[in-house]
Amino acid sequence: MRIPCLFAFLLAFLACGSIPARAFTSDAGPLVDTFPLTLVPGQRTEVLGPLFYTQDSQNDHTWALPPFFSYRRNPDPDLDVEEYDVLYPVLTHSRYGRQYRWQFFQLFSFAGGVTQTETNRNRFTLFPIYFQQRSSDPAENYTALFPIYGRVLNRLYRDEVFFMAFPLYSKTRKRDVVTQNYLYPFFHLREGNGLNGWQVWPLVGHEAKAVTLVTNRYGDVLTSPGHENFFALWPVYYHNHFGLGTTNAGVHYGMLPAYAVLRSPLRDQTTYLWPFFSVIDDREREYKEWEMPWPFIVIARGEGKNTTRFWPLYAHSEGKDGVLETLSILGPVYRYNRLTSKPLDRERSRILYFLYTDVREENMETQAQRTRRELWPFFVKRKDWDGSTRFQVLALLEPMLPVNRSIERNWSPVWSLWRDEQNATTGASSQSLLWNLYRNERSPESKKCSLLFGLFQYQKDSAGKRVRLFYVPLGRKPSSTR
Secondary structure (H helix, E strand, C coil), X not given: CCCCHHXXXXXXXXXXXXXXXXXXXXXXXXXXXXXXXXXCCEEEEEECCCCXXXXXXXXXXXXXECCCEEEEECCCCCCCEEEEEECCCCEEEEEECCEEEEEECCCEEEEEEECCCCCEEEEEEECCCEEEEEECCHHHCEEEECCCEEEEEEECCEEEEEEECCCCEEEEEECCEEEEEECCCCEEEEEECCEEEEEECCCXXXXXXXXXXXXXXXXXXXXXXXXXXXXXXXXXXXXXXXXXXXXXXXXXXXXXXXXEEEECCCEEEEEECCCCEEEEEECCCCEEEEECCCCXXXXXXXXXXEEEEECCCEEEEEEHHHCEEEEEECCCCEXXXXXXXXXXXXXXXXXXXXXXXXXXXXXXXCCCEEEEEEECXXXXXXXXXXXXXXXXXXCCCCCCCCCCHHHHHHCHHHHCCEEEEECCXXXXXXXXXXXXXXXXXXXXXXXXXXXXXXXXEEEEECCEEEEEECCEEECCCCCCCC
16 A cells, blocks of 8 residues: 555655755654564654554554554465554444455444355445345345345344334244244244244243254254243243253242242242342352342352442452452442453453553463553553553543554554553663654664654664764764664
8 A cells, every 4th residue: 555645745855855865754753753663573654743654564564644544454465454444433444355344333334255155245234224235145145124124144143034114023033943023022923943932012921942952063962951931911920930851940930029039959049029138049159149139238158159249339259269359349439350260360450440440461370461551541551471561641542442453553643642662572662752753762782862853863783873963963974874
């Protein structure tokens, strides 16, 4: 992708001016600055501060006009990844091999390409009004104009959806279960493998499923449990049998808000004046719990769970063997959670949701750590598994959308007044203030500094020391120059 003509003209003008072209185009930030990347091998050029940049590394070629447009491509032919963003997230385009997707917010999209089954599909969506797919396999074609008439496949969490004058009539299928809705959601008929059900919601409804055998994706034959559900004046009265044909068959019935009862071999629960008083005996997870009322006051004790909650003042919960731990004080004022799932140990602390975030992840086998600290809107600091760090001031969106590559490409350059990067592997480091108005670079072999559009430049490496003031070399000319 070529640099736009405006910036090509600017670079040509600088090269032809009275200031030495090499000095100006290399170290004249924030007008023009070209420098090596610190955290990965590669090079970046920034023009007019945050308004334009290009970046090349082993796995990335990017050029952008933040925040209006960015283009990214992975040069690896085996991956063949390409992305466009126009005023992200207004319009985005992504292509992975022969599959592509154009998207306007989450409402308007085109998608298509060859699938794993070698069929070519092209989708167009104007959510939630119009859905269309055209495929090399005619059986996969569909068109839907909501709410008038249409059919869609593998969308909306269903294998198939058909509707006509919705909500007057619709039909959905998920695996073997077919549900026909009339005047949705008030009346439906449902059938499937050993399943029959009906409802006139919210007056009455009944559904029963026999114990059946199913084959999973690996060809194993498994038992599919049965159930029988009944309700009247939903949600006032219900009586459900679940897990039929298994070792944990049970019953769940209630007359809300007076009482609700669950009985099974692994768990008992009794609720009076729902949701004010509940008692739970979970024999599978080995704990007992008292709720008075849920979710405000909860006490749980046992091997599988220990919880003390007086929401919103205080809440603390710890799972079996400390695998999951949560803590909150004054609701959203302070929240902490920890998940230990070998080999990963992850902790996160937050103050007022995104105002301050501190995340620590540790590999329990190697003791390597990855951390992230963010104080909105002032800074974000991240340390990777190899010990390399990046610190940025300001951070207007990064704390709310962490590790979002599109935010980093399109928006971070606009407000990143200060950048500090440290490469723990190579020992290289760099600092940039006000889009390279001041820039400092260090490595074990060299030092380099530029200031005020390159009016002052200093470099030290194996060739010696070099200083430029107002683009004029000072001192003795070294034996070799860069």
